Amino acid sequence: MLNVSRLHVSYGESEVLHGLDFKVAPNEIIAIMGRNGMGKTTLMKSLMGIVPTKSGTVSVGATDITRFKSYERVKNGVAYVPQGRMIFSTMTVQENIETGLIPRGESRVPPDIYELFPVLLEMKGRRGGNLSGGQQQQLAIARALATAPKVLLLDEPTEGIQPSIIREMARTLKRIRDERGLSIVVSEQVLSFALDIADRVLVIENGEIVHENLRAEVDEAKVARFLSV
Numbered sequence: 001m002l003n004v005s006r007l008h009v010s011y012g013e014s015e016v017l018h019g020l021d022f023k024v025a026p027n028e029i030i031a032i033m034g035r036n037g038m039g040k041t042t043l044m045k046s047l048m049g050i051v052p053t054k055s056g057t058v059s060v061g062a063t064d065i066t067r068f069k070s071y072e073r074v075k076n077g078v079a080y081v082p083q084g085r086m087i088f089s090t091m092t093v094q095e096n097i098e099t100g101l102i103p104r105g106e107s108r109v110p111p112d113i114y115e116l117f118p119v120l121l122e123m124k125g126r127r128g129g130n131l132s133g134g135q136q137q138q139l140a141i142a143r144a145l146a147t148a149p150k151v152l153l154l155d156e157p158t159e160g161i162q163p164s165i166i167r168e169m170a171r172t173l174k175r176i177r178d179e180r181g182l183s184i185v186v187s188e189q190v191l192s193f194a195l196d197i198a199d200r201v202l203v204i205e206n207g208e209i210v211h212e213n214l215r216a217e218v219d220e221a222k223v224a225r226f227l228s229v
């Protein structure tokens, strides 16, 4: 579904991603792991068209989206849950989700979104800024799902979230994969969460993929070494 080939990304003269290659199948979750500053957020932003691609290609299904602007990527099935969630704090929960419906020309929040996140239905009239961190994370995922994506990108979704909510998020993401057949890319530093949800684990270091394994074959100690400072 998502196909990234020889992706190079730079900020001005300084190249940060040095030719990444990976594919994500429908119904697959991959975790991109790496320490701070290794390029995870840059990868997410470049897949979303927020940071320009220097060279290489990104495609979704048969469509090459490398030169697409962010809104065109959304229309072609890419959705993004940014680091820090970035929900609209003065808008209500429902209004936040509705922003995800705009690209499709829809106005009604599909009931299956509230079914995935019942707490958001209870709180649909509350301002986003008044939600807890875990609820805001659910809202950011709901808003992304409202665009009816084929590919869902999540940048460090566990950051600032308490352990019990992290386990619930893992269950929900696996349910989303299974029920909707999505390709999900999660950037992460928390190994236990990545091992819980991922079908495949990739490690990024200094803008290159230095390690890759199927979940069943992951050498936990080896991946942990990549993550330790």
Ligand SMILES: Nc1ncnc2c1ncn2[C@@H]1O[C@H](COP(=O)(O)OP(=O)(O)OP(=O)(O)O)[C@@H](O)[C@H]1O
Pocket (backbone or CB within 6 Å): 011, 016, 034, 035, 036, 037, 038, 039, 040, 041, 042, 043, 083
């Ligand atoms: N706007 C920018 N301009 C210049 N350099 C940047 C910019 N944003 C990030 N970088 C650099 O790119 C490299 C990768 O940063 P990036 O934020 O992608 O890493 P990360 O793995 O997501 O880290 P974190 O976990 O802290 O978000 C770092 O060296 C960083 O300093």
